[in-house]
Amino acid sequence: MYSPGTIAAISTPLGTSGIGIVRLSGSDSINIASKVFLSPKRKTLSSKSHVIQYGYIFNPETGKKIDEALISIMKSPRSYTREDIVEINCHGGIVPLREVLEVVLANGARLADPGEFTKRAFLNGRIDLAQAEAVIDIINSRTEVSLGAAMRQLEGALSTEINKITDKVFEVMVQLEAAIDFSEEDLNVLPRSELSLKLENAQRKISNLLADWENGRILREGIRTTIVGRPNVGKSSLLNALLRENRCIVTSIPGTTRDIIEETISIKGVPLVMHDTAGLRHPQNEVEQLGIELSKKSISEADLVLFVVDSSDPLHKEDKEVIKELKGKRVILVLNKSDLPSAVRETTFKNILCYERCVSTSTIKEEGINELEDVVVEVVFSGKAGHAGETLVTNRRHKSSLVKALEGITEALRALKNEESEEFVIVPLKDALESLGEIVGKVTSEDLIEGIFAQFCIGK
Ligand SMILES: Nc1nc2c(ncn2[C@@H]2O[C@H](COP(=O)(O)OP(=O)(O)OP(=O)(O)O)[C@@H](O)[C@H]2O)c(=O)[nH]1
Ligand SMILES: [Mg+2]
Structure with a gap:
């Protein structure tokens, strides 16, 4: 059953931050706030709507000052929940926020359930259900x-x-x-x-x-994108280049990456959940064997595969083994190490690989990375009119x-x-x-x- 009353919660993310907000909603919220507020000039809290008032939050039982605060009152129905809302703007950080919350709870508010502010906005007819869910999406987007x-x-x-x-x-x-x-x-x-x-x-x-x-x-979940190829072609270097940071270990030793490395990146506002994987080859030991199994699983679950080859080196048997794993997948062919003299070209793959587009890159010279990003977005939205900007159903x-x-x-x-x-x-x-x-x-x-x-x- 839904139980009304005046609710309170910390409404800003927990952690160290400059300011934090404790929010109250319900018919008793102005009354509760008045009990714990002291203004240096006027002493008491004025119940004027939509103005900000400066003062202190204190514990009326002990008289102890808790924190300096700015208080805003939004009177029903001109508020997020359509009820009386009081927002106590105090210092961020877990200690002052907890203490402010505790003192309003001790003075008549109850702790809000998850989503209860938005639920009240819905129940009071301010937003409909689809809009309430959009609030979740905005928080998580x-x-x-x-x-x-x-x-x-x-x-x-x-x-x-x-x-x-x-x-x-x-x-x-x-x-x-x-x-x-x-x-x-x-x-x-x-x-x-x-x-x-x-x-x-x-x-x-x-x-x-x-x-x-x-x-x-x-848009909600991200495009599952897996970077694959035989060892040492530059898969981890490519992920680092796309992330613009040194996230993955890069060495000249084949078989450097063992585990799957997952990172979410945004390319032109499109979220991609990127997997850097262990290079595919005949495993040299058990650890590598396990890594390779994970790579194959990641390919099978991917929406998009970036197949990386070393363009300075003629195709290995191992490259051909990788190609066998790519059947039925949407593939972008990445000819990496373009700064070195080339030994393979796009035409090399004409009859052996089914792919959407081909891009040459050099992660060392940072060439072709922007082009690769453009191609990823084009491939993801190919043939779909309207592009992501029009999306309503998420x-x-x-x-x-x-x-x-x-x-x-x-x-x-x-x-x-x-x-x-x-x-x-x-x-x-x-x-x-x-x-x-x-x-x-x-x-x-x-x-x-x-x-x-x-x-x-x-x-x-
Ligand atoms: N010349 C040149 N070297 C590169 C390029 N990209 C990567 N390398 C080098 O290639 C080697 C392997 O790079 P990694 O990114 O570790 O390759 P990987 O495919 O992740 O390798 P594994 O994790 O072992 O499968 C490193 O020595 C890199 O510096 C490039 O564009 N040009
Ligand atoms: Mg690697």
């Missing part, structure tokens, strides 16, 4: 592009689109219900062909949103609701075209409406809401 998608969702772009589809489906349902209740002479019911058109339109809109989903997944729950809605509408269309009676069209349409409603939170079970807000961290 890895790069600028994913942040952009989450912001658009927060602004309600997805909700607007869902509401348009819902209106269309609803219109059709009303027409069908009317056709059951009244005979055709009494009422101008639209012909079935026109109802079909409306449903087809809704169907298309949902399909477009679903096509968008794959882009969305990439959430697994939204995706499965859209799939269910699409099934309902498809079934309704079938029944409509087969001249079946109205009920056979209405029932799947109701299901579809329910699924659409789940996305924006119109018809949602308590469990679903609990589940969503549990993903937040405390203080949000």
Whole structure:
């Protein structure tokens, strides 16, 4: 059960930082803040909304000053939760923040559950469910592009689109219900062909949103990208070059990398989860053997493979062994060590490797790295119009609701075209409406809401 009351939490990330915020929300929050606030000039806290007041937080029981603070009051309904909110801006760092939190808890607030501030914003009608989930995405977003998608969702772009589809489906349902209740002479019911058109339109809109989903997944989770090749071709050097730091050990000894090294990087706002792997060859010992098995697993799970070869050295048998592992994968061929005289060219791979693009690089001279980045982004979004910037669907729950809605509408269309009676069209349409409603939170079970807000961290 949802229990109201006035809640409080530390709303900024824990750790050493210049400032930190303890936030209170609920009808008693101004009252509680007044009990623990001392202003040097006016002594007491004024309850004026949307002004900042300077003073001290103290413990009314012991009289001890805890921290210097700036307090802002945002009165209902002009606040994030639509309730009275007090934000206590004090020094960052775990000790002052904990003490400030403890003193407001001791004076009548209760500790907020994870996501409870956002949950209140939802329950009080300030944001819908899709927007609340966008808050999670913003908190967790890895790069600028994913942040952009989450912001658009927060602004309600997805909700607007869902509401348009819902209106269309609803219109059709009303027409069908009317056709059951009244005979055709009494009422101008639209012909079935026109109802079909409306449903087809809704169907298309949902399909477009679903096509968008794959882009969305990439933004949320990152493109799994694996760097592979035989030992010593410069895989670790390439990851370092892309990261612009010396993250991996690089040596001239073949077999340097043993474990998988994972790093998330952002290329033009697109997140990539990069794996540097052990070079593939006939293993010399057990450790290397294990590393090579991990490399193969990483290839099989990758969305994209950067296949690195040493262009200064004719192809080895080992390179050909690597190629066998790349079947069915999206591959970018990287001809590394371009600063040295070349012994292999792109044409060498014409009939032995299926790949998307080829780039020459020199990690030592830092050449071709920018071009490789461009090519990665092109390959990832190839053929997908609209690019990542347009993405609306970034959430697994939204995706499965859209799939269910699409099934309902498809079934309704079938029944409509087969001249079946109205009920056979209405029932799947109701299901579809329910699924659409789940996305924006119109018809949602308590469990679903609990589940969503549990993903937040405390203080949000
Ligand atoms: N000339 C030249 N040497 C390079 C280049 N990139 C890497 N190297 C050298 O090649 C050697 C191997 O580089 P690594 O990055 O460790 O190669 P790796 O593919 O990760 O090797 P393993 O981890 O053993 O599989 C090092 O001596 C690097 O300095 C390059 O672009 N040009
Ligand atoms: Mg290496």
